[in-house]
Amino acid sequence: MPDLSINFAGIKSPNPFWLASAPPTNSGYQIMKAFDAGWGGAVWKTLGVPVVNVSSRYGGVNYRDKRLVGFNNIELISDRPLADNLREIEEVKKRFPNHAVIASLMVQTRQEWHDIVRQSQDAGADGFELNFGCPHGMCERGMGSAVGQEPKVLQMIVEWVMEVAKKPVIVKLTPNISDITEPAMAARRAGADAISLINTIQSIVGVDLDQFSPYPIVDGKGTNGGYCGPAVKPIALNMVKNCAQHPDIKLPISGIGGIENWRDAVEHILLGASSVQVCTAAMHFGFGIIREMTSGLEQYMVEKGFNTIYDFVGKALPNVLHWEDLNMKYKVTANINEDKCIGCQLCYTACEDGAHQAIKLNAGTRIPEIIEENCVGCNLCSLVCPVEQCITMERTDDATQHLTWKERTEAGTAPTEFNDEKAGGRHHWVPEPSAALGKERHKTLPGKARLYSGETVLPTEA
Amino acid sequence: MAEFSTPTTEQQFAENFAQLKPVMNRTEALYESSRCLFCFDAPCIKACPSGIDIPQFIRQINSGNDTGAARTIYEANYFGNACGKVCPTEVLCEGACVYNLQEVKPIEIGRLQSFATTKVIKNGEKLFGPGADNGKKVAVIGAGPAGISAACELRSLGYDVDVFEAKAQPSGLTVYGVAPYKITNEETLAEMAYLQSQFGYNVHFNSAISSREELEKLENKYDAIFLGIGLGKTNELGLPGEDKINCTGAVEFIAELREFQHKVAVGRKVIVLGGGNTAMDAASESSRLGAENVILAYRRAKEEMGAYEFEYDLAKGVGVKGLFNVAPVEITGNGYVAGVKFIRTETKDGKVSEIAGSEFVEPCDMVIKATGQAKQTEFLSLIPGLKLDGKGRIIANAHTGQTSNPKYFASGDAWNGGAEVVNAAAEAKLTARGIHAYLSK
Numbered sequence: 001m002p003d004l005s006i007n008f009a010g011i012k013s014p015n016p017f018w019l020a021s022a023p024p025t026n027s028g029y030q031i032m033k034a035f036d037a038g039w040g041g042a043v044w045k046t047l048g049v050p051v052v053n054v055s056s057r058y059g060g061v062n063y064r065d066k067r068l069v070g071f072n073n074i075e076l077i078s079d080r081p082l083a084d085n086l087r088e089i090e091e092v093k094k095r096f097p098n099h100a101v102i103a104s105l106m107v108q109t110r111q112e113w114h115d116i117v118r119q120s121q122d123a124g125a126d127g128f129e130l131n132f133g134c135p136h137g138m139c140e141r142g143m144g145s146a147v148g149q150e151p152k153v154l155q156m157i158v159e160w161v162m163e164v165a166k167k168p169v170i171v172k173l174t175p176n177i178s179d180i181t182e183p184a185m186a187a188r189r190a191g192a193d194a195i196s197l198i199n200t201i202q203s204i205v206g207v208d209l210d211q212f213s214p215y216p217i218v219d220g221k222g223t224n225g226g227y228c229g230p231a232v233k234p235i236a237l238n239m240v241k242n243c244a245q246h247p248d249i250k251l252p253i254s255g256i257g258g259i260e261n262w263r264d265a266v267e268h269i270l271l272g273a274s275s276v277q278v279c280t281a282a283m284h285f286g287f288g289i290i291r292e293m294t295s296g297l298e299q300y301m302v303e304k305g306f307n308t309i310y311d312f313v314g315k316a317l318p319n320v321l322h323w324e325d326l327n328m329k330y331k332v333t334a335n336i337n338e339d340k341c342i343g344c345q346l347c348y349t350a351c352e353d354g355a356h357q358a359i360k361l362n363a364g365t366r367i368p369e370i371i372e373e374n375c376v377g378c379n380l381c382s383l384v385c386p387v388e389q390c391i392t393m394e395r396t397d398d399a400t401q402h403l404t405w406k407e408r409t410e411a412g413t414a415p416t417e418f419n420d421e422k423a424g425g426r427h428h429w430v431p432e433p434s435a436a437l438g439k440e441r442h443k444t445l446p447g448k449a450r451l452y453s454g455e456t457v458l459p460t461e462a
Numbered sequence: 463m464a465e466f467s468t469p470t471t472e473q474q475f476a477e478n479f480a481q482l483k484p485v486m487n488r489t490e491a492l493y494e495s496s497r498c499l500f501c502f503d504a505p506c507i508k509a510c511p512s513g514i515d516i517p518q519f520i521r522q523i524n525s526g527n528d529t530g531a532a533r534t535i536y537e538a539n540y541f542g543n544a545c546g547k548v549c550p551t552e553v554l555c556e557g558a559c560v561y562n563l564q565e566v567k568p569i570e571i572g573r574l575q576s577f578a579t580t581k582v583i584k585n586g587e588k589l590f591g592p593g594a595d596n597g598k599k600v601a602v603i604g605a606g607p608a609g610i611s612a613a614c615e616l617r618s619l620g621y622d623v624d625v626f627e628a629k630a631q632p633s634g635l636t637v638y639g640v641a642p643y644k645i646t647n648e649e650t651l652a653e654m655a656y657l658q659s660q661f662g663y664n665v666h667f668n669s670a671i672s673s674r675e676e677l678e679k680l681e682n683k684y685d686a687i688f689l690g691i692g693l694g695k696t697n698e699l700g701l702p703g704e705d706k707i708n709c710t711g712a713v714e715f716i717a718e719l720r721e722f723q724h725k726v727a728v729g730r731k732v733i734v735l736g737g738g739n740t741a742m743d744a745a746s747e748s749s750r751l752g753a754e755n756v757i758l759a760y761r762r763a764k765e766e767m768g769a770y771e772f773e774y775d776l777a778k779g780v781g782v783k784g785l786f787n788v789a790p791v792e793i794t795g796n797g798y799v800a801g802v803k804f805i806r807t808e809t810k811d812g813k814v815s816e817i818a819g820s821e822f823v824e825p826c827d828m829v830i831k832a833t834g835q836a837k838q839t840e841f842l843s844l845i846p847g848l849k850l851d852g853k854g855r856i857i858a859n860a861h862t863g864q865t866s867n868p869k870y871f872a873s874g875d876a877w878n879g880g881a882e883v884v885n886a887a888a889e890a891k892l893t894a895r896g897i898h899a900y901l902s903k
């Protein structure tokens with residue numbers, strides 16, 4: 001059996017799955033239940049200045065019949081008394097000495113930071129996570145993302161914490177910034193032990209069409225909130241990668257954002273995370289999802305021959321290049337597996353209207369045909385095709401040549417003028433604009449009109 | 463053992479005849495509509511005789527625009543709600559859904575269709591109205607799917623429309639013929655009331671047009687006459703003993719069933735003669751009425767039956783037994799039906815022949831003849847110049863529905879020889895436009 005345990009910047013945990021600082025870690029009761037269920041660690045719901053929450057706090061994004069592909073909240077940090085939280089931290093640690101309990105903190109002054117770090121340290125926390133990410137409510141008071149967006153302020157506060165911290169310090173980063181590596185570098189300069197990312201993304205998840213108010217609605221009004229859930233994973237992955245690839249950051253990364261199953265976790269790990277944190281999925285499905293996550297991760301490790309998590313932390317990083325370093329001689333072409341095709345023609349309309357007019361329809365069959373000369377290998381058709389492995393992208397270059405944009409620029413073979421002969425699309429066939437008019441009108445008219453203009457003739461109206 | 467106990471109350475009848483396609487709730491509609499791929503040039507549309515823009519209305523349901531969905535449906539088919547429930551979707555839209563090729567359950571198009579239309583009917587949402595009065599009048603004979611659809615379309619084109627119906631209720635065989643587990647009387651009549659309230663045509667019930675004088679009156683008073691008279695009674699078999707008590711035609715039996723429901727008595731052992739969809743319906747219905755034994759007797763082999771496979775499966779599912787390659791020669795009994803004398807047959811090179819000396823009597827106490835509906839040739843002969851084809855079907859222009867008597871137009875079973883509700887509805891809409899083109903000349 002592979003070893004799932006981790007030592008994250010000195011914080012030990014039986015597996016890499018931590019609950020992120022959020023409602024699931026609001027109390028000792030919940031955290032004990034989670035550890036009982038199999039979670040490796042928990043970042044306590046952020047402790048700090050006293051707050052009051054509003055009623056009606058969450059909004060969701062549904063996609064067709066799928067609920068909560070995106071999730072948004074306007075909640076603040078813990079509204080429970082600090083003393084209660086500290087007492088429960090102690091109790092949890094006593095009962096689960098080998099699990100990771102991390103205190104998430106957010107206060108204002110140097111003195112406050114010193115006090116709260118000492119108090120949670122005394123309560124037995126294994127480490128700290130400094131919340132510089134909350135994008136609503138706290139930033140207006142000069143905390144949360146207001147700090148995360150100002151690398152200088154962030155650095156100063158981390159330095160205050162480092163003055164008293166005897167346990168590892170993780171800095172949690174906000175994604176509401178154009179270059180995530182700047183605050184990460186500030187954390188590094190201040191001596192932080194690790195970073196975690198991403199916190200929620202500033203958002204409005206939707207607008208009520210009858211009340212003319214954004215969700216969630218508080219007495220007819222709303223405000224921007226923080227976005228998370230499956231929809232944010234791609235943004236999180238990119239930011240994790242940016243921090244992991246940066247030559248000077250060199251800090252352990254706790255990956256957060258859109259993790260719901262073992263695959264999501266593995267993706268974060270392959271891009272450089274060495275622990276992962278989960279919030280929305282636990283809020284949606286409860287703590288029980290941990291069983292699928294650990295079993296999936298274990299199975300994957302067995303299949304790949306990985307003994308520990310560290311065997312694959314950052315394993316995908318060497319394959320994430322700058323665009324200019326990609327091989328422009330590589331060529332793929334779409335290929336339709338006729339035996340699998342169900343004739344929905346989504347690929348046809350996608351390529352015809354949304355890509356490169358490289359798919360045609362033939363009389364007598366619903367199976368479309370790829371016009372190989374026109375196919376630029378964009379993948380669109382294979383992405384819209386509803387049948388698994390029906391459209392495959394086949395390599396069509398001879399795999400012997402390698403030429404990047406950078407090399408072309410250096411060699412002086414890159415196009416430089418607006419009408420340059422060397423431009424990529426120069427020799428790509430495009431139909432005449434007017435050829436579009438009336439094309440397939442009989443197929444795209446409303447059904448009834450389609451029939452009338454097809455086999456049967458519509459009697460002329462007077 | 464009977465599959466069903468004899469229903470004695472309305473409640474028990476509803477249970478025995480539970481809807482095969484119950485109306486979806488919003489959650490189910492959301493889930494199901496989410497699966498639709500929104501195919502390009504969708505095959506389901508082409509398989510729908512009324513050409514409903516199926517991916518469009520499913521997308522409308524999915525985005526919460528149920529009213530728009532109902533409008534899309536009704537724009538193509540005035541029997542939108544009924545069709546969603548009674549269409550043989552397995553061989554039409556759903557049979558053409560691309561998911562079949564992926565061995566995934568096709569989209570439940572029919573139920574989605576009824577979902578959207580039920581909602582507007584329940585809420586009485588006005589989607590259509592009559593067009594500006596054009597001063598012309600059209601008479602419609604028959605308030606079946608064909609007649610009512612023609613009336614709606616003609617009203618929307620501004621005609622004054624009078625519908626003459628022999629029976630007491632509108633919708634024709636939808637309420638007097640279709641199996642009760644496909645659609646309830648209430649559902650059928652609610653859609654009829656919904657259409658009438660929007661289009662405002664006049665229906666004269668219990669007003670059969672049956673004489674030359676009556677026709678002449680119509681010819682004088684109206685600019686055009688639409689024939690939506692459907693088919694007639696069950697064909698006679700010409701067998702000895704056919705007049706015995708409890709030997710009945712399927713269409714007549716079913717009409718009674720639809721009207722009197724649990725008050726209709728069925729035999730203990732029923733023999734249904736025929737191999738078409740009506741035979742399957744009559745057999746299923748007998749079983750659901752509590753008959754202990756129901757035998758479906760057909761002249762040819764099982765594979766040669768005209769009925770859709772799913773209709774036969776449905777009958778088998780409620781305990782109906784098939785008896786194949788048998789031809790009835792006599793209905794036996796003394797006043798009452800006591801059995802059917804059959805002779806065995808064999809099919810060679812597509813021809814059935816009887817096997818001499820193979821007669822036997824199958825005892826029963828009820829015989830239902832599902833041997834096809836006769837054409838209304840006698841009535842049609844009253845219309846001057848009206849031509850029928852060799853099978854007694856009205857001959858009319860495929861695009862305009864105009865008959866050989868230019869004042870008369872036809873659609874539905876009387877013209878196509880007997881098809882489905884959806885065909886009648888689609889044809890009548892087209893024919894109404896044909897009438898409009900003719901009267902606008």
Ligand SMILES: Cc1cc2nc3c(=O)[nH]c(=O)nc-3n(C[C@H](O)[C@H](O)[C@H](O)COP(=O)(O)OP(=O)(O)OC[C@H]3O[C@@H](n4cnc5c(N)ncnc54)[C@H](O)[C@@H]3O)c2cc1C
Binds near residue numbers: 550
């Ligand atoms: C037993 C049975 C089951 C069926 N099941 C289905 C099914 O599940 N799904 C499906 O889609 N289709 C089904 N059908 C077929 C469907 O009902 C018909 O195709 C459809 O009703 C035809 O419509 P229509 O308007 O042409 O004729 P009809 O529905 O027959 O309507 C004709 C109307 O005209 C009236 N009429 C006739 N002559 C006159 C006159 N001289 N004066 C005044 N009024 C007159 C009749 O009373 C009747 O109301 C079934 C048919 C039968 C017999």
Ligand SMILES: Cc1cc2nc3c(=O)[nH]c(=O)nc-3n(C[C@H](O)[C@H](O)[C@H](O)COP(=O)(O)O)c2cc1C
């Ligand atoms: C393939 C692709 C190419 C794009 N190219 C451009 C571009 O050239 N210029 C631009 O302003 N936005 C470009 N965009 C961004 C889109 O205009 C748009 O802002 C973004 O996709 C978000 O909208 P959506 O969620 O509807 O896709 C591109 C998007 C895609 C998917």
Ligand code: SF4
Binds near residue numbers: 333377379
């Ligand atoms: S890969 Fe792109 S260009 Fe090629 S056929 Fe598919 S959609 Fe068209």
Ligand code: SF4
Binds near residue numbers: 336340341343346386
């Ligand atoms: S999208 Fe796939 S299944 Fe649909 S027509 Fe194209 S190849 Fe066939």
Ligand code: SF4
Binds near residue numbers: 497499501507569
């Ligand atoms: S064929 Fe099926 S999946 Fe395609 S549009 Fe029609 S109902 Fe939807």
